[in-house]
Every structure is written in structure tokens, then in C-alpha cells.
Amino acid sequence: QAQHNAMDGTEIYTGWLSGKSKSELEGVTTALSLSNKGTKSEILECIKEHLKNTPDLCQDCHFSGLY
Secondary structure, eight states, rough: OOOHHHHHHHOOOBBBBSSSSHHHHHHHHHHOOOOSSSSSSHHHHHHHHHHHHOOOGGGGTTBBBOO
């Protein structure tokens, strides 16, 4: 269900990224159109870098909870 929601844009992401499982992080990467290849640490860094470089996402209700 979470994967489906990520793909259709209805998932709302909140909480600390570091506390999420690799599977949960892969859902975030899908929603952000990022690669989900690599270790959990690599995926986490990819997401963090993307959020840092895309500050307008903090206004998006789907991702604001990650900031």
C-alpha cells in the first residue's frame, strides 16, 4: 500500500529519515523520483542531499514533515 501511495502521490512522509527502514526510504526515493539503489546509508544520504538542494519541498505537504 505504501509503495502504491508513493507512486500515486498520496503518501505523506514524516519523521526522522534515519529511523526509517530501507524499504521506507525506498518509498521516499520513489516519490522524489530518485534512485533507490545502494545501501540504506547511501539512500539516506541521497534523500538528505535532495531535500537540502530542493528547499521548496518543505512547502509540499507530502514532504514537509521530513524537514
